[in-house]
Amino acid sequence: MFKFLNYNFDDLSNAATFRYQGKNDLIFTETIKFKRTVENYDKELLNNALFLAFVILGTSYYKAEPTTEVRLPRDLDKTQALFFNKIYQEGLSQFVFENQLTRENLVSFEATKEANTVQKTLNQGAKALVLVSGGKDSLLALEKIKQSGIGFEIAYISPNGAYPSILNELGNPIIIERSIDKENLKNADGLNGHVPVTLINEAISLIQSILVGASHIEFGIGKEGLEPHAWIGDLPINHQWSKTEEAQELLKNYIRNYLAENLTISSTLASKTELEIAEEFAKTCWDKYAGKFSSCNVANYKQENNVEELKWCGKCAKCANSYLLFCPFVPYEKQLEIFGHDLFTDPELTEIFKGLLGIDGVMKPFECIASIDELKWAYEHKLPGYGELNF
Numbered sequence: 001m002f003k004f005l006n007y008n009f010d011d012l013s014n015a016a017t018f019r020y021q022g023k024n025d026l027i028f029t030e031t032i033k034f035k036r037t038v039e040n041y042d043k044e045l046l047n048n049a050l051f052l053a054f055v056i057l058g059t060s061y062y063k064a065e066p067t068t069e070v071r072l073p074r075d076l077d078k079t080q081a082l083f084f085n086k087i088y089q090e091g092l093s094q095f096v097f098e099n100q101l102t103r104e105n106l107v108s109f110e111a112t113k114e115a116n117t118v119q120k121t122l123n124q125g126a127k128a129l130v131l132v133s134g135g136k137d138s139l140l141a142l143e144k145i146k147q148s149g150i151g152f153e154i155a156y157i158s159p160n161g162a163y164p165s166i167l168n169e170l171g172n173p174i175i176i177e178r179s180i181d182k183e184n185l186k187n188a189d190g191l192n193g194h195v196p197v198t199l200i201n202e203a204i205s206l207i208q209s210i211l212v213g214a215s216h217i218e219f220g221i222g223k224e225g226l227e228p229h230a231w232i233g234d235l236p237i238n239h240q241w242s243k244t245e246e247a248q249e250l251l252k253n254y255i256r257n258y259l260a261e262n263l264t265i266s267s268t269l270a271s272k273t274e275l276e277i278a279e280e281f282a283k284t285c286w287d288k289y290a291g292k293f294s295s296c297n298v299a300n301y302k303q304e305n306n307v308e309e310l311k312w313c314g315k316c317a318k319c320a321n322s323y324l325l326f327c328p329f330v331p332y333e334k335q336l337e338i339f340g341h342d343l344f345t346d347p348e349l350t351e352i353f354k355g356l357l358g359i360d361g362v363m364k365p366f367e368c369i370a371s372i373d374e375l376k377w378a379y380e381h382k383l384p385g386y387g388e389l390n391f
Helices: 044-057 078-098 136-148 182-188 197-212 244-256 274-284 318-328 332-339 345-358 372-380
Strands: 001-012 015-021 027-033 130-131 150-157 176-178 216-218 230-232 236-237 264-266
Touching: 001 044, 015 044, 015 274, 027 182, 044 244, 078 230, 078 236, 078 244, 130 136, 136 150, 136 182, 136 216, 136 236, 136 274, 150 197, 176 197, 176 274, 182 236, 197 216, 197 264, 244 264, 244 318, 274 318, 318 345, 318 372, 345 372
Parallel strands: 130 150, 130 216, 150 176, 216 264
Antiparallel strands: 001 015, 015 027, 027 176, 230 236
């Protein structure tokens, strides 16, 4: 049995602690340090936000020893059980694929109480908390928030306190420090794989918004996750499930029902495709952020990497995806300045480009990337100077 043990928020350190117990009685403890500027925050609201994060963060530890049996310290109603089942099944679908599991290997939360929603209204202003990673989507979303005239603070979730230096140019960043229990995950010697990281970050951001008096959270998420990579039975395998409209609507509904009806989370980019986001970024943000932004996970967003100066590795699916998206809108010479070479003529990227473009049955890479049709259109409309793919 996997047990959700307890969670706690310390008023002195502004740190939240979440504890879990694996099948072999190994205890996992995660600590997250927040910034707090509100003295008289709503403690019931914070507790409900902590519980939501408690369950979603649990995916990082549950995956080491997946089991159909779990124990929670709180009863769930039907809506909560449905949402958490989606997170622990669709949200872990890539993990299922990577470890040759099926939906039947995963937990199915059960409703053990009648619906008991919270009809609460936040007594906070219209300030927004904007999560900024340094990638094109979050930077474009920030620019749109600036244009709206809404007051805002920017935030970054860091595994070690480090953050991209570009954030200092954008404001006084709130650094949320998330300490995953890497040591005990190593001791568990269990399975590994992708977790619904967007929902994890959103749950963390809800806690931070309460502590700084923000009533809106802005995430730079466009129309993503529409294409499953594969299917295992009736389970769609989708790296981007937590960014899909389904996942985001389930989260918004949960917030309305169990946190506060006027605490909102959304994206100014929600109606835009990845191609449309790339076009708008190229027109309005490229000259401002070129050489400072990056969407490459390999070079930047792994726990051991130094993220102070964002970089592009030029060898991964995320780099190839970005190169494709920008090639109809950014002159070749400008892309060359950040990538160093023409990715289309790099033989090491041939299979990655096949997957991105749906060629020869190569699977679409497990990354947050655009649809095959969008990427095909982008390649077919690339500006002069770009090389040709050799397949």
